Amino acid sequence: MNQLKLFDVIIVGAGASGLMAAIECGKRGRSVLLIEKSKKPGRKILMAGGGYCNFTNYHIEPTCYLSQNTHFCKSALKQYTQWDFINLVNKHRIPYHEKTKGQLFCDTKNGEILKLLLDECQKKPITIQYNVDVTGVKKVSNQSYQLSTNTGTYACQSLIVATGGLTIPSMGSTAWGYQLAEQFGINVKPLSAGLVPLTLHTEDKKRLSPLSGISFESTVNFKKQSFHENCLITHRGLSGPAILQISSYWQPGQTITVNCLPQIDISTLLGQKCSDQTLKSYLNQYLPKRFLETNLQTNLLNRPLNKLQKKDISELDTALHHWTIKPNGTEGYRTAEVTLGGVDCNDLSSKTMEAKAHKGLFFIGEVVDVTGWLGGYNFQWAWSSGYVAGQYA
Ligand SMILES: Cc1cc2nc3c(=O)[nH]c(=O)nc-3n(C[C@H](O)[C@H](O)[C@H](O)COP(=O)(O)OP(=O)(O)OC[C@H]3O[C@@H](n4cnc5c(N)ncnc54)[C@H](O)[C@@H]3O)c2cc1C
Numbered sequence: 001m002n003q004l005k006l007f008d009v010i011i012v013g014a015g016a017s018g019l020m021a022a023i024e025c026g027k028r029g030r031s032v033l034l035i036e037k038s039k040k041p042g043r044k045i046l047m048a049g050g051g052y053c054n055f056t057n058y059h060i061e062p063t064c065y066l067s068q069n070t071h072f073c074k075s076a077l078k079q080y081t082q083w084d085f086i087n088l089v090n091k092h093r094i095p096y097h098e099k100t101k102g103q104l105f106c107d108t109k110n111g112e113i114l115k116l117l118l119d120e121c122q123k124k125p126i127t128i129q130y131n132v133d134v135t136g137v138k139k140v141s142n143q144s145y146q147l148s149t150n151t152g153t154y155a156c157q158s159l160i161v162a163t164g165g166l167t168i169p170s171m172g173s174t175a176w177g178y179q180l181a182e183q184f185g186i187n188v189k190p191l192s193a194g195l196v197p198l199t200l201h202t203e204d205k206k207r208l209s210p211l212s213g214i215s216f217e218s219t220v221n222f223k224k225q226s227f228h229e230n231c232l233i234t235h236r237g238l239s240g241p242a243i244l245q246i247s248s249y250w251q252p253g254q255t256i257t258v259n260c261l262p263q264i265d266i267s268t269l270l271g272q273k274c275s276d277q278t279l280k281s282y283l284n285q286y287l288p289k290r291f292l293e294t295n296l297q298t299n300l301l302n303r304p305l306n307k308l309q310k311k312d313i314s315e316l317d318t319a320l321h322h323w324t325i326k327p328n329g330t331e332g333y334r335t336a337e338v339t340l341g342g343v344d345c346n347d348l349s350s351k352t353m354e355a356k357a358h359k360g361l362f363f364i365g366e367v368v369d370v371t372g373w374l375g376g377y378n379f380q381w382a383w384s385s386g387y388v389a390g391q392y393a
Pocket residue numbers: 012013014015016017018035036037038040041042043044045047048049050053054055056132133134162163164165167168171172173174175176177336337338364365366367375376377378379380382
């Protein structure tokens with residue numbers, strides 16, 4: 001007979017936020033069942049940062065998160081900060097380093113962050129089950145939920161949804177969390193791929209794809225948002241950290257502007273009386289020759305600096321400081337790092353991550369409409385929101 005098994009808390013999804021929530025519930029002595037659809041936990045933690053896992057950032061700020069409710073993330077980020085996670089990493093003696101812009105990476109590719117989380121789950125009342133399919137969820141009464149699965153029927157007081165977003169479908173991402181929200185009448189904000197390469201229209205692609213592999217320092221702008229990082233030309237379009245960052249803000253049909261030469265102000269070249277160095281050789285210290293030859297006229301590139309005229313400066317300013325590109329789209333969930341949109345923050349308590357209309361039902365991590373910048377911000381959101389739910393579930 002299919003016996004009903006009881007737990008205080010059931011968490012669906014053994015990724016970053018689900019593991020964090022399990023640890024915190026376990027610390028409070030709550031019996032936890034952590035259910036994972038695939039055969040292993042935390043697969044994105046293992047592949048993150050090229051295997052080195054950019055687990056947080058020194059400069060976590062609520063302004064580094066996108067959401068239709070920009071205040072929502074503040075409470076969780078304050079209750080469990082980057083310093084709290086760094087302390088945990090130190091406690092486990094995991095060597096790490098700051099790569100750039102406050103981004104913290106492990107020194108080795110040994111999966112230490114996942115190991116830390118699994119170690120923390122030990123000696124706590126946490127059961128982890130893999131290869132589980134949840135086929136149905138019903139609310140039996142206030143603060144009592146029942147889950148039907150291929151391994152049995154389970155009941156709990158608190159149900160935490162930590163199923164993540166839709167990126168890298170080959171890793172088993174599912175829309176389950178969004179569907180569950182809808183089943184319970186909770187709004188889901190429109191979903192799209194974020195931190196993702198941008199693709200180009202045919203003409204631009206034809207012109208730029210021979211430059212594939214070229215990377216340069218840039219400031220990429222969309223409306224009021226701007227990122228100063230590297231831009232990379234690929235055979236499909238544009239990538240690199242600056243482009244991934246702006247992709248989360250970019251709207252289809254709109255243009256982005258790239259300052260390909262943020263290191264200097266091109267107008268200072270006017271009136272350089274003594275230099276007979278050609279423009280091409282001068283600019284080549286910042287940008288590859290092939291890039292210059294594709295974007296500027298040959299006769300302008302061959303002009304000596306002391307022969308540059310006002311109209312040349314204006315042409316250079318447009319071509320290099322205000323390189324305007326209208327992307328065709330994004331590469332989509334296949335290569336994206338995050339899913340924008342998700343469970344509507346207005347339907348959740350920012351203090352606890354609990355659904356306002358359903359006591360005992362919590363949503364955490366990427367499934368919620370909170371998306372961080374590139375650089376450890378998304379894991380910090382997973383740790384912070386998981387921690388918070390773990391105090392109340
Ligand atoms: C290639 C890549 C690199 C990244 N690198 C970084 C980085 O360096 N730094 C950073 O901050 N962020 C990075 N991210 C983003 C980061 O991985 C996510 O934001 C974070 O993992 C979200 O945590 P989560 O717990 O919400 O979801 P996940 O970690 O994705 O966990 C969700 C879990 O739920 C399981 N699941 C899904 N559906 C079901 C279901 N129906 N039943 C049971 N289980 C289910 C999944 O199998 C998974 O184990 C990267 C993402 C990708 C794709």
